[in-house]
Structures are given as C-alpha cells and as structure tokens.
Amino acid sequence: MKTLKHTALLLIGMQNDYFSKRSPLAKDFEDPSRIQKIKRRILWIISHASRSNIFIANLPILFQTGHPEIARELGILASIKKHNLFQKGTSGSGVIPELGPWQKYMTTMPGQTGFNAFVDTGLHEHLSRTRTRQLVLAGSSTATCIDSTARSAYELGYEVIILDDCTVGRTIDEQDLYCQSIFPLYSTVINSKILLAALANENQVIAGHDMVKHSPGITAIAC
C-alpha cells in the first residue's frame, strides 16, 4: 500500500471556459450549478492538499487558434470550436481566478491540446522522476479529459483514483454511469471526504486495492 508520499493531485481543465458562470459552455451541461459546487469543493481540497507533501499538477487544456484539433463538430466539441473556447491566449482559457492564491503550491504543466493530459505536457516524465505512483483526478469534464487521462494513467501503470464529487459530467446520468460502471474498469472511485481524511493524516492510505472483488462495475473480463 502506498501513502500520500507517492501521490499527485491532477487538476484537469480548471479554466474559465469550464468553470465561469458566464461560460457559453454552461448550456452543454445539465444543471450548471453543479459546476459551481464542484469548483468550491476542488478549492477546498486544494487548500488542504497544499499543506501536505502531495504534488499538485495544474493541467489546462489549450487548443490552437482556429481549433484545428477539432475535426468533428458535434456536441460539446462543436460548442468549444464555435465559441473559440480553450484557445491559447484568450481569457476564457485562463486558469480560474480562485486558483490564483494557490498557484505557488502547484506546478502548471501546459501543452495539452486534446483530452489526454499526458500528451505533450511532460507529466509522465515528471511523475516518473519523483516516483509518483498514485494519481488523484479532479476537474472537467468526465467523459472527455477525465476519462482520457485516467485511461492513459492506468495504462502507464499508475494507481488511479477519481473523485466522484470533484468531477463534472455533461449530465447527472453520465456522471453516475461513469462513476458506477466505467471508471471502475481502471480506477478506484472515492468521495472527496476520503481524500480529506487521508490528507489529515499523512500516513493514511487513500484507498484499498480490493476493488476487483468489490466493484459491481466489473462484471465482465472483456478488454
């Protein structure tokens, strides 16, 4: 079992275009007030994590001007392209202002131009150097960047933990479905309270390794 010494908190997409109340993306999310609640909860987690020796990585998603990365103009990606969201150099792509005071406790690793925070950011190289083994994911959004990053982390051999109350799905059903049946395919899903308890006691283990036995999500051994 690993303690928090080997742990990193990955903050994914903590940017105005996801978390600002005035973001044009709000209409792509059911009950956007969830986003504000999750933002406050993530900030609460950061305030505790910053007192520990846990490594905090801030991983914004940034598209090139004109969004050449988005070939398929459907749904959320169409909205992102239409409104020039997450575009390098815009205020919307900036990190949320509430994160400002905490920036000195975290390392910002830009470079991500798709869903996967391991692509072009140097994240894996950094985590390998510091022998980080356990990753806790928080941010937006569940079916895009959280899922892509978590899958990649699992394949790279990290122990992946996803905070079910600090990640946002486009709909409430999507969030529930991911937390109940998709994320358990490659991660342990916990509540932020469990992380806070572990942060309060540095030697405490965040999550057990018995998910295979206990997760109802893993009904099939299909790959």
Add this chain to the structure above:
Amino acid sequence: MSQLSNTAILLIGLQNDHFGPNCALRSSIESPERIDLVKSNILSFIQSLLETDVSIVNLPILFREGHPEITQEIGILAAIKQNGLFVEGTTGGCVIEELLPLENEMMTLPGRTGFNTFVDTQLNEYLTENNIRQILLAGASTAVCIDSTARSGYELGFDVVVLKDCTISRTPAEQDMYCQSIFPIYASVTNSGEWLQSHGIKSTTGSTEHA
C-alpha cells in the same frame, strides 16, 4: 480494383477468450448471444472488404504466462490476470478460428498488453506508412479497448469510425450509451451495412443489428 486504400479496419481482440464458443466473456456479460451476432457481423463485413483495398489489421491482446506485464492491482487488467486470460500459446489467446483462413489477408500487429491498440504495437507507424487516414473499429469491448483506441486514434488525427453492430459491450444499455453520447464526441458511429452502402461496396451478406 483500387478503392479505399486510405482506410483500415482494426480488429480488436478477436480472440477465443472474447469470441470463442465457451469463452469466459459469455458467462459474464448481459445477453451473451450478442457475442455471436457481433462476431458474425464482423466476419460478413470483412468478407465484403476483401474485394476492396481496405487494410485489415488484427490487434490481439496477449500476455506471457503469469501475466508479468500486468502490474495494476485494480480494474480490468487485474481481473484478466486473476482469470488467466489472453495468454500466448493458449487457445484462449488465439485469433478466432473463422479468421484463420484469412491470415494472409490480414496484417497482424502484436505487442499490445493494455486497452489501447496504439500502445506497444506498430499500429501508428503502419497506418502512417500506408497513408491510411480512416480507421474503422470492430471487436471487444466497447467501454474498454474500443473506447481507448478510438480516443487515441482521434488524438493522433485519424478519422475514427466505430461500427456499432461490430462492437460488443458488457450490457446493451452500455452499448447504446456509448454509441449515442460518448463515441460521437470524437468519432463517427455507423453500422457496417450502412458504411458499405455509403461507399458503394456490395455486401456479401446482411448484418444483424443487436438490441
């Protein structure tokens, strides 16, 4: 006949442990008869493609005895290790017997020990060298290797097409959810018959849509 040389079909996990007669998957998913339907749809689709220049790429997942490649203690890979699946040299790890006569028509790219068929294989190199831009995804399973491969294919700039009648999920509801609201984020979703028709390719046999 020269057509669609810029296209490849990726056969993901078409091995006995997924699609064989008494495979472990059969007892652990909802409505296991879907396995036979999906397999038969894939085989018909491949038959139709033999007349074209579409590349057929076979991407098995294989481990050595004892699964030393799997260090993960949770999730599907841990379950695969526990259940001794997809082992090199075993019947379960072999490509399904229906594909054996087509071995000369397929490019088999081994090396994969995880969800994503681009990792530890020569897939990206193969597709790039052959100027392939469009990849059609078929096999098992939807929420695991199909989704991981589709996401990675999208990131690498390929035009990704998920064949909904040629992919299998753990439950029919999961298949519907992926095809309706997850795959469309980064891929086109169609069924094999429609794809053939829209590309003017004659179907050798009909495909059957599962529930």
